[in-house]
Amino acid sequence: MSETKKSDAAVPAQASAPVAEREVLLKVEGLQKHFPIRKGVLQRQVGAVKAVDGIDFEVRKGETLGVVGESGCGKSTMGRVITRLQDPTGGSIHFEGQDITRLSTAGMRPLRRDIQMIFQDPYGSLNPRHTIGGIVSAPFRLQGVEPEGGVKKEVQRLLELVGLSPEHYNRYPHEFSGGQRQRIGIARALALKPKLVVADEPVSALDVSIQAQVVNLMDDLQEELGLTYVIIAHDLSVVRHVSDRIAVMYLGKIVELADRTSLYEAPMHPYTKALMSAVPVPDPKRRGAKSERILLRGDVPSPISPPSGCRFHTRCWKATEVCKSTEPPLLELRPGQRVACHHPENFEDQQPQDTVLLSAAKAAAELVPTEEAPEAPAAEEAPEAPVSEDAPEAAAAEDAPEAADSEVSAAEPAADTDDKK
Numbered sequence: 001m002s003e004t005k006k007s008d009a010a011v012p013a014q015a016s017a018p019v020a021e022r023e024v025l026l027k028v029e030g031l032q033k034h035f036p037i038r039k040g041v042l043q044r045q046v047g048a049v050k051a052v053d054g055i056d057f058e059v060r061k062g063e064t065l066g067v068v069g070e071s072g073c074g075k076s077t078m079g080r081v082i083t084r085l086q087d088p089t090g091g092s093i094h095f096e097g098q099d100i101t102r103l104s105t106a107g108m109r110p111l112r113r114d115i116q117m118i119f120q121d122p123y124g125s126l127n128p129r130h131t132i133g134g135i136v137s138a139p140f141r142l143q144g145v146e147p148e149g150g151v152k153k154e155v156q157r158l159l160e161l162v163g164l165s166p167e168h169y170n171r172y173p174h175e176f177s178g179g180q181r182q183r184i185g186i187a188r189a190l191a192l193k194p195k196l197v198v199a200d201e202p203v204s205a206l207d208v209s210i211q212a213q214v215v216n217l218m219d220d221l222q223e224e225l226g227l228t229y230v231i232i233a234h235d236l237s238v239v240r241h242v243s244d245r246i247a248v249m250y251l252g253k254i255v256e257l258a259d260r261t262s263l264y265e266a267p268m269h270p271y272t273k274a275l276m277s278a279v280p281v282p283d284p285k286r287r288g289a290k291s292e293r294i295l296l297r298g299d300v301p302s303p304i305s306p307p308s309g310c311r312f313h314t315r316c317w318k319a320t321e322v323c324k325s326t327e328p329p330l331l332e333l334r335p336g337q338r339v340a341c342h343h344p345e346n347f348e349d350q351q352p353q354d355t356v357l358l359s360a361a362k363a364a365a366e367l368v369p370t371e372e373a374p375e376a377p378a379a380e381e382a383p384e385a386p387v388s389e390d391a392p393e394a395a396a397a398e399d400a401p402e403a404a405d406s407e408v409s410a411a412e413p414a415a416d417t418d419d420k421k
């Protein structure tokens, strides 16, 4: 894991104006996306996958909102719904003050210029039969836009912008590495100078050694082009350095939303803490031990019938009766830090009268003082990934040998929840 090697000092001073003072670009309220489950010849609806189940957030101009959570918690669905590639089941989406919740395909067309998506799979998302020039120029054709100097010149400029060569114009996707393909995907997304870019796990499919380069490229382009990002990742380390704020999702809900520094220095939701402590985090409150790791047990429950009360109660080591019976609202406990938890970390207890742990809580997670942790997960032994902000952007580096997997171990039990349909 590269996480421990990164220091916050390496973060470029990104926000000149405080994020909280900037204009809201995207506002999402009570957003829901339920996928109906149908059975029998009559195809009657017998239930629903509650992929996104009532989330609220806003994204301000020029900021990067990171969205993290285990596989299957609804991140991609959220991304597809806020870009209106899918229709929401409930709630509302406002873009630049305009209600786009129910806009038709035709109604959305003019907005397609402003809202773009970068997809996870750099192999599947580029048509193998089209040249790079054809792929990156598609947005111009679709929108009927003629850039100054012509399409070809503009596409070549875009290719250079993302660190490729203008000579790549006539080549085909199979001639490129994963990292280069993702650069092509980025060039395509930026062609029409969008205002909002939603990137769904843009580097998850890439070799660890390439991940930082692509993330840094996106970061540089943001400053250059004044972009606003929603970057989805399952691993906090990916979004850590580029996000102004981070939303942590669990089973279709946002459980914590905070600026980067608060989230890292004093996470309040136990789930956030668990996600982070896949990498040792010093915790001065723990007597003796310098740090501890929380290894979550069990799988993410099914979004078809999520647990009552707090959805995390079946895996939370702090869960009490109130957690099982009452859903904790997402409250701003500190300025800029919203948390949905009855017994938050690093903050006063919200339900101090409720002290008896659920019997399952004791088995829900394992607290491992790092000094005594004999079996560090494989990821801990991974060779260091290049993480410095000035990592070489050279395409040659993309042929670097495979580095070990960088999965956050706390996220692993849920790796296959996508299959639960």
Ligand SMILES: Nc1ncnc2c1ncn2[C@@H]1O[C@H](COP(=O)(O)OP(=O)(O)O)[C@@H](O)[C@H]1O
Residues within 6 Å of the ligand: 035, 049, 050, 051, 069, 070, 071, 072, 073, 074, 075, 076, 077, 078, 303, 417, 418, 419, 420, 421
């Ligand atoms: N088109 C669909 N039909 C039915 N269920 C879906 C569909 N798309 C996603 N889901 C389900 O919604 C949940 C959230 O999925 P997804 O948004 O892909 O999560 P993530 O991106 O966080 O891994 C999963 O349980 C997934 O199986």
Ligand code: SF4
Residues within 6 Å of the ligand: 269, 270, 271, 310, 311, 312, 313, 314, 316, 317, 318, 319, 320, 323, 328, 340, 341, 342, 343, 344
């Ligand atoms: S302490 Fe209770 S409310 Fe908080 S995350 Fe754990 S189960 Fe949920």
Ligand SMILES: [Mg+2]
Residues within 6 Å of the ligand: 072, 075, 076, 077, 200, 201
């Ligand atoms: Mg996804």
